Amino acid sequence: MPCAKKSPLPKAVFVCGAVLAALVAVLVWLWSSYGYRARQYACTNVAMGAYVQQTVYGGGAEEAAAQAARAVGDLEERISWRIEGSDIQRLNADAGSVWTEVEEETASLLALCLEVAERSGGAFDPTVLPLSALWDFGGENQHVPAPEQIETFLQEIDYRDLRVDTGESSASLKYHGMGVDLGAVGKGAACDAAVAAYEEAGGVEAAILSVGGSVGTYRQKPDGSPWSVAVRDPGSGDDKNAALGVLEMDAGFVSTSGSYEKAFTEGGVTYHHLLDPKTGYPAESGLVSVTVWCESGALSDALSTACFVLGLEDGAALLEEYGAGGVWVDAEGGVTVTGRAVGAFTLTADGYTLEERP
Amino acid sequence: MKRPALLGRADLALILLALGAAAVWLLWPRADACTAVVEQDGVELARVDLSSLAEEEVLNLGGPYRVRLRAGPGFIEFLSSDCPDQVCVRTGRLTRAGETAVCLPARISVRLEGGAGGGTDAVTG
Numbered sequence: 032m033p034c035a036k037k038s039p040l041p042k043a044v045f046v047c048g049a050v051l052a053a054l055v056a057v058l059v060w061l062w063s064s065y066g067y068r069a070r071q072y073a074c075t076n077v078a079m080g081a082y083v084q085q086t087v088y089g090g091g092a093e094e095a096a097a098q099a100a101r102a103v104g105d106l107e108e109r110i111s112w113r114i115e116g117s118d119i120q121r122l123n124a125d126a127g128s129v130w131t132e133v134e135e136e137t138a139s140l141l142a143l144c145l146e147v148a149e150r151s152g153g154a155f156d157p158t159v160l161p162l163s164a165l166w167d168f169g170g171e172n173q174h175v176p177a178p179e180q181i182e183t184f185l186q187e188i189d190y191r192d193l194r195v196d197t198g199e200s201s202a203s204l205k206y207h208g209m210g211v212d213l214g215a216v217g218k219g220a221a222c223d224a225a226v227a228a229y230e231e232a233g234g235v236e237a238a239i240l241s242v243g244g245s246v247g248t249y250r251q252k253p254d255g256s257p258w259s260v261a262v263r264d265p266g267s268g269d270d271k272n273a274a275l276g277v278l279e280m281d282a283g284f285v286s287t288s289g290s291y292e293k294a295f296t297e298g299g300v301t302y303h304h305l306l307d308p309k310t311g312y313p314a315e316s317g318l319v320s321v322t323v324w325c326e327s328g329a330l331s332d333a334l335s336t337a338c339f340v341l342g343l344e345d346g347a348a349l350l351e352e353y354g355a356g357g358v359w360v361d362a363e364g365g366v367t368v369t370g371r372a373v374g375a376f377t378l379t380a381d382g383y384t385l386e387e388r389p
Numbered sequence: 390m391k392r393p394a395l396l397g398r399a400d401l402a403l404i405l406l407a408l409g410a411a412a413v414w415l416l417w418p419r420a421d422a423c424t425a426v427v428e429q430d431g432v433e434l435a436r437v438d439l440s441s442l443a444e445e446e447v448l449n450l451g452g453p454y455r456v457r458l459r460a461g462p463g464f465i466e467f468l469s470s471d472c473p474d475q476v477c478v479r480t481g482r483l484t485r486a487g488e489t490a491v492c493l494p495a496r497i498s499v500r501l502e503g504g505a506g507g508g509t510d511a512v513t514g
Contacts, residue, residue, distance in 0.1 A: 047401055054408045061412065075489070075498040076431040082491040082498055086510065100431060239510045246511045261487075263514025269479035272488040277509055287514040322513055 070236070070253075076100045079107045079217055080169075081243030085225070088253050091234020098232045099225035103242065106224045109137050110213045112160060119211050123160065127207030133200055140213065140220055140329055141195045141202050147333040148190035151349055155337035156308035160210030161187045168304035169293040175302060181311035188308050219286045219332025222247030226328070245286040247328050257281050257375075264380045265289050265320040265360050275360065276378040280324060286331040288339040289320035305339045316342030317361050324372055325355035343367060347388060423486055424502045425465040427458065434497070439463050454495040465499055467492060487512075 072092035076083045083103055087096045112119045118133035125131045133141070144157040161184040167173045176184075192205035204211065213220070221242040229235040229249045238249040239258055248258050257279040267273035268291070278285065290303035290313070307314040316339060323335040334355060338346030343359050347369045350357045356372030365386040368376045378385055396404075427435040427448070435448060437460045445461035447468060456477075459468040464484045467477040470492050477492035487508035489500040 044396060047396065051404060051408070054405075054412075058408065058411055073426070073500070073502065074431045075426075075428045075491070075500060077491070077493060077496040077498070080493065082489070082493070084489060084498075084500065084511070097431070241511045241513070244512075244514045246513045252510070258511070259509045261509040261512045263512060265514070269476070270481055271490075271514075272480070272483065272485070272512070274509070274512070275514075278513075285513045289514055320514060 072096055074100075076103075078103045079111075079221055079242065081218055083221070083225075083240065083242050085238065085240040087229070087235055087238040089234050089236035089238075091232060092238075095229050095232035095235045095238070099228040099238075099240065102224040102228040103221045106136075106221055107217070109134055110140065110217060110220065112210065112212055119213060122202050122204060123210040126204035126209045130194075130196070130199075130201045130203040133202055135197075135200050136224075138195055138197045138200045138202060140216065141193070141211070142197050143327075143329055144213070144216060144333060145190060145193060145195055147330070147337055150352065151337035151341060153190060153308055154340040154345075155215065155333050156188055156190045157211050157213060157215075158188050158190050158193050158204070158209055159215075159306060159308050160212035161208065162306055162308070162311055163212050163214065163304075164210070166302070166304070166306065168295070168302075173295050175297050175300075185311045215288075215336040216329045216332045218243040218245040219247075219284060219328035219330070221245070222284055222328030244289075244292070245284065245328055245332055247284045248280065248282055251281065260285055262287065262322050262358055262376070263289065263320075265291050266364075266382070273380070275320075275366070275380045275383065276358070276376055278322070278324065278358065278372065278376045280375060283324055283326055284328040284331045285322060285324045286328070286335045287320055287322040288335040290339075291319070305336065307340050314340040316340060316346075318342060318359060319362055320360045321346065322358040322372075323350065323355055324357070324370075324375075325350075325353055331355070343388075423463065423484075425460060425483070425499055426502055427497065427499050429495070429497045437465065439465060439501075450495075450497060452495055452497075454492065456492055456495050456497055458499065465501070466490070467499070470495060 073086045085096045109118045118137040122131040165176045195202045226249045260278045261274040264273040264275040293304040303313045321338040323331045325331045356370040359367040364383045423439045425437045448458040450456040454471040456470045457468040464482040466482045472494040480490040491498045
């Protein structure tokens, strides 16, 4: 006997049922795509002279976000050379005399800085404080120093005279007058500290945060899509929300070094804050911004600084060593995408052209 | 042969209507609403539904820098601040979800929430 005749339902009802089932399926899909927003917590704090913006998913989101904000504040207390009693302030004060005991995290951050300094041939140098304090970018005393002053302070900058013992958690600077400035890695390191706090706090399904221009992610975005991180348009002036393009990333950390930050104009010339430790003047590598994507916040921050100073050719080679991705913008509006960023970065701004790596 | 239908036309219409309403409810608030969240050091000071504003209004936040915000249909901006750098005022109008403006000296931030899709998760640079 043919089965069709056994069907107890008239065709019309069957069709209606199918339509209803489809509608329910659509609703479930909508809920799973948008419903997770309900378990999402966002907040913005200020730390390290930058804003800390967090979006945290999961039942323990609010508490974890508060814990992460505290972790960033604690890090600042350890690594800011401006804060009396911080690890770095004491290290600088002891320069030329004894070894200084520092927190374990500070020692490993210093070790990471030394490694990038070595591998970049000094393009990134954590001992840049004498020069950065002289220029005082973003400070009340920012000015172009006299050439003789720059010449004098240049001699105090050499990462090879910074020694770090991670086993003993101590560090030393060889000569009096030297000084460590971790400003170039602070925001990236803050992303690391926050992500560690999410892990420790528990109850966090996933999270993304930005500290100034550095971005850190924790686990996968709950809706299954990649995290989308806008890269700021370096030519947009004051509008920090204008995007050059979007980097879609499943995991990792991103930092950007751009000449539009903390710049000032004197005598008709604009000076930006990314100093070349070899010349003592703002780096002239033909770039206006470099974005670096890798597995650690502090590393991405150090590498973006090194790459801005090195320029595209040498910088891209350095990123290759680290398996990092890069988005490079030159002064002529050319955008070059390298490493793992290839295929993950989409250019959206007008007035730029994608270029092949030379 | 005529058997009594499990669901009448009216029942079906009602169910469809209910499901349709549910779909609209799920999508509507996120597709349209854009909410400005004003915070100072992680503490929420104000929350303004920009899509429901018919005309511009000014929020006086006071404090040592006498920060004032201007909100209007679909936008919000720092109108004035006595801070030295004026970065917040020069940032201009925020109109899309995910955009932020910050007055660091006053420790006040404004960000736009909501708006399904289009917005990014974070900004680097």
